[in-house]
Amino acid sequence: MEAISYERAFDVATALRAIREPGAVFIGGGTNLVDLMKGGVQRPLKLVDITHIGAGLDTIGTLPDGGLRIGALVRNSDAANHALVREGYPLLTEALLAGASAQLRNMATVGGNLMQRTRCPYFYDTAFPSCNKRLPGSGCGAIAGHHRGHAILGASPQCIAVNPSDMSVALAALDATVRVAGQDGERLIPISEFHRLPGDRPDIDTTLRPDELITAVELPPPAFAHHAHYLKVRDRASYAFALVSVAAGLRLDGNAVSTAHIALGGVAHKPWRATIAERMLTGRPLSDATLREAAAAELRAAHPQRENRFKVALAERSIVRAVEVAARGGDTGRTGATT
Template sequence: MDAISYERAGDIADALRAAQQPGTVFIGGGTNLLDLMKGGVTRPAKLVDITHIPGLDTIVSLPDGGLRIGALVRNSDAANHAWVRERYPLLSQALLAGASAQLRNMATVGGNLMQRTRCSYFYDTAFTECNKRQPGSGCAALDGHNRMHAILGASPQCIAVNPSDMSVALAALDANVRVSGPRGERVVPFGEFHRLAGEHPEFDTTLQPGELITAVDLPPPLYSEHTHYLKVRDRASYAFALVSVAAALQFDGATVRSARIALGGVAHKPWRATAAEQRLAGQPLSDALLHDAAAAALQDARAQRENGFKIALAQRAIIRAVNQAAGRQGGAA
């Protein structure tokens, strides 16, 4: 058994100091990290417990009407908070679609952002071919079971997908991630926080060594009336998405003023369907327009041997989610 040192941080500065040791990992709820440790996938030299840092477990209203959600806010508390439900129902819906009630009661917002992929080859150390665990070893999923894997933005190095429901909603809502580190504080636009696999699938995010997520900032609530989070999965609860869609719309009468659409279960990061958004903006919704927008969102999709069904499924899910967000009856998945 590997020796692991443990330290409880009293504040952010304390946590950053403690994290200067190589191999240090921050721990909050631990719902994903402890699984990885038990399976031997992750072997930290040191755990820094951040659960007692004051202020990271709060939700505060910002002067512009947005919200700041602390990194230690539990997923269940964020989903059920009155401000989140009223101003950002899309986020509340996505959080409640994730995991089980017991896990949501323990998991934190910051930890949710840091979830590792649920690729079975990554989780099972008996498979030695995994570029995410051991760079340069190969990707067993390419020629193996890849039904759950990526159809967008994949690389020959890795075809795993990001598992977070919350992150799909945050991508659609144009959130920002607040980070503290050895070089001070910085704000990362949500679209730049997670990485595509590229040549270095071992890195899931753009966090630098020793950096700590402190909060997620949501912009003013422009999308609070017409939103829907759709999660398509193999069973009704406690399952990861085959495809998910976060859809948010603004209207001028019957015309779509603007649209925000993000997909989950299809890429190494939450995937913004900007082509679909552009097709919808400035147009009245129709079945033909929705089919065109959905096709545009998946125009660059590339299937593996077992997951070609995801392309049509994602298109139909976009149509259904946008119709639900608009309160419209139409051609649906």
């Protein structure tokens, strides 16, 4: 058994200093990290506990421009149920409540949710020798193996794993920004640039530097409080990862779409912003034909594997349904509904 050291950080500066030690990793709620350690996928030499840092990392508050700041240590359950989130950003509430179990939401943090790793079984099970994400250069076992839940968009010959986060899909549709602290000070990362597509380095999930700490997620002023919906399609109704999910937010001028924000989950290595569908809907009256046309155009770039070809049609239909529900004013009584 390898020895693991532990340090509790009480401020950001101490945390940033400790993380520079070889083999050091941050631990917050630990709901993903502990699983990875148990399976031998990740073998840290030092745990840097950040749960006792103050400095607003565990609070939610408004920004000067009317937006919202959610501290990185805010629990998923607290974020989902906070009045400012429920009233201004119901899309985020729906996505958070669709993810994991109540027990996990009570432990998991917003920052940790952003950093969680794929649930691809070839990554999680060290008995499989081929996984470029776990062992760079070893190959992708999923391509020749079982890949029903894997990527149909943005994948590469090196990796077809998908990002597992529900929260991140909603954040992508909401144009969130991730605030991080490092040795050189703070910087802001647009959510669209935070997660990476696999390319030839699938072992690198995000653009966060190894010596940086997420301190907050910042949201622009509410724009879709009245016309938003998160749809999660999964094999069972609770505690399951998405086969396909859709976060949809609309601004309507009568029946015409003045702004459409759509992001997909369960289909790519990162939350997939459906910019093609958004452009095709903007400025047009909503109709079933228009929606189907836009959804089909978005999925034209899909490259499914033999076991997940069904995801193409599923994603198209999910876009149509999520946008239709959002246009009706959301469906808070069916958070995380399945089809």
